[in-house]
Amino acid sequence: MPHRPSTSSGRPEQDAEGRTPETPEHPEPKHLTGRPIRYYRPRGSADIRHLIDEGFQAFNAARLGEACRIFADKMLLPEHDTTIGLTVAGALTPAGLGGCMVELMERGLVDFIISTGANLYHDLHYALNFTLHRGSPFVDDVELHEDGVIRIYDVLFPASVLLETDAYIRDFLVRSRLNGPVSTAELHYALGRDLMSRQPGCEVHSVVAAAAANGVPIYTSSPGDSSIGMNIAYHELMNDSRLMIDPNKDVNEVCAFILAGRKNGCVILGGGSPKNFYLQGQPTLWEVYGIPKGGNDYFIQFTTDQVVWGGLSGATPSEAVSWGKVNPGVLPDTVVAYADSTIAFPLFCEYVVGSPHGRRPRKELVHKRDELVAVLKRDAKQVQR
Ligand SMILES: NC(=O)c1ccc[n+]([C@@H]2O[C@H](COP(=O)([O-])OP(=O)(O)OC[C@H]3O[C@@H](n4cnc5c(N)ncnc54)[C@H](O)[C@@H]3O)[C@@H](O)[C@H]2O)c1
Numbered sequence: 001m002p003h004r005p006s007t008s009s010g011r012p013e014q015d016a017e018g019r020t021p022e023t024p025e026h027p028e029p030k031h032l033t034g035r036p037i038r039y040y041r042p043r044g045s046a047d048i049r050h051l052i053d054e055g056f057q058a059f060n061a062a063r064l065g066e067a068c069r070i071f072a073d074k075m076l077l078p079e080h081d082t083t084i085g086l087t088v089a090g091a092l093t094p095a096g097l098g099g100c101m102v103e104l105m106e107r108g109l110v111d112f113i114i115s116t117g118a119n120l121y122h123d124l125h126y127a128l129n130f131t132l133h134r135g136s137p138f139v140d141d142v143e144l145h146e147d148g149v150i151r152i153y154d155v156l157f158p159a160s161v162l163l164e165t166d167a168y169i170r171d172f173l174v175r176s177r178l179n180g181p182v183s184t185a186e187l188h189y190a191l192g193r194d195l196m197s198r199q200p201g202c203e204v205h206s207v208v209a210a211a212a213a214n215g216v217p218i219y220t221s222s223p224g225d226s227s228i229g230m231n232i233a234y235h236e237l238m239n240d241s242r243l244m245i246d247p248n249k250d251v252n253e254v255c256a257f258i259l260a261g262r263k264n265g266c267v268i269l270g271g272g273s274p275k276n277f278y279l280q281g282q283p284t285l286w287e288v289y290g291i292p293k294g295g296n297d298y299f300i301q302f303t304t305d306q307v308v309w310g311g312l313s314g315a316t317p318s319e320a321v322s323w324g325k326v327n328p329g330v331l332p333d334t335v336v337a338y339a340d341s342t343i344a345f346p347l348f349c350e351y352v353v354g355s356p357h358g359r360r361p362r363k364e365l366v367h368k369r370d371e372l373v374a375v376l377k378r379d380a381k382q383v384q385r
Pocket of ligand 1: 088089090091092116118119225226227228269271272302303304305313341342
């Protein structure tokens with residue numbers, strides 16, 4: 001076996017045998033000539049607000065309009081002081097939608113996020129100044145594989161981006177000295193702080209860094225299901241680390257935020273496990289801790305998932321009423337727009353950013369996790385007595 005040189009993180013490099021996407025043959029593959037994907041930042045366009053209010057009159061265009069008005073005119077009313085959760089599934093950061101999330105966080109319009117690990121992992125490419133390219137979905141994938149190019153539909157990038165991002169994560173894990181059980185919010189907060197210290201200014205083009213800068217906790221409902229989780233597993237096996245993602249902490253912290261909310265509302269992008277992880281907060285309160293909170297007050301979802309298959313991703317707000325996830329009295333304040341998030345979410349963000357309440361004081365829940373979990377525990381103990 002030939003000697004394999006190590007990277008700074010101690011990981012052996014691939015040898016040339018049995019070439020994989022991790023060992024590109026050509027340093028500059030021809031498929032990477034498309035324009036770089038940049039995070040788009042919504043600016044509150046009056047023209048887009050006009051289009052949505054006056055032009056989007058029926059079908060899913062009208063549902064998108066309803067979603068915008070529920071958010072801007074109700075959830076953001078100062079007297080409602082709604083605690084707002086954003087759930088993120090689908091390849092949104094690779095598609096450049098991280099800028100919409102950054103804008104909402106900076107403006108205090110999102111208080112916590114539940115995301116697939118994939119979206120957070122791919123956000124790190126932007127933080128680390130790697131380039132993802134616009135491309136075509138109609139390409140020869142065998143050729144891409146030979147050229148060491150990764151494809152997410154029409155988003156293309158070199159495999160070296162994965163390897164270097166992974167190396168950064170492993171180096172961060174060593175640097176962080178995180179050891180023992182942590183919530184994913186704690187992990188992502190440390191990651192965001194590390195990004196800001198190593199890539200100053202990246203909080204304007206990274207969701208993970210912006211979340212740390214603005215005090216927004218980010219949770220991942222299935223932490224093993226991404227390259228971040230894969231590198232945490234490496235850290236345990238190869239460095240004997242005791243760092244462990246503790247899902248119980250995540251469940252209790254999200255539940256505590258919902259308990260503390262005067263009103264609660266969500267924006268659900270796609271579906272998947274982040275959707276349920278948010279919505280289960282209400283049943284965790286009434287069904288498990290015996291604390292009746294009354295259900296979610298506002299529910300907005302943009303999805304391509306259908307209700308007819310019986311899955312959670314396509315389940316309607318009215319089905320969620322039966323579980324005590326959504327308050328039965330608020331169905332008019334719930335809406336599902338059947339639309340591709342990559343179209344609907346930037347339009348939605350333009351609308352809300354340009355609305356009269358398009359900026360709120362930030363709740364900075366990342367710093368209140370322990371305090372709010374203590375309140376949850378106190379209330380649950382009182383119920384027991
Ligand atoms: N390296 C990694 O860490 C890693 C891990 C898993 C996935 N990925 C990549 O990241 C991408 C995103 O994966 P994911 O786990 O976030 O979720 P996903 O792509 O599996 O999507 C989950 C949910 O979002 C919905 N959805 C997806 N795209 C949508 C759209 N454009 N509009 C509306 N709804 C949509 C789906 O119907 C589903 O309910 C994958 O396509 C994959 O290429 C990377």
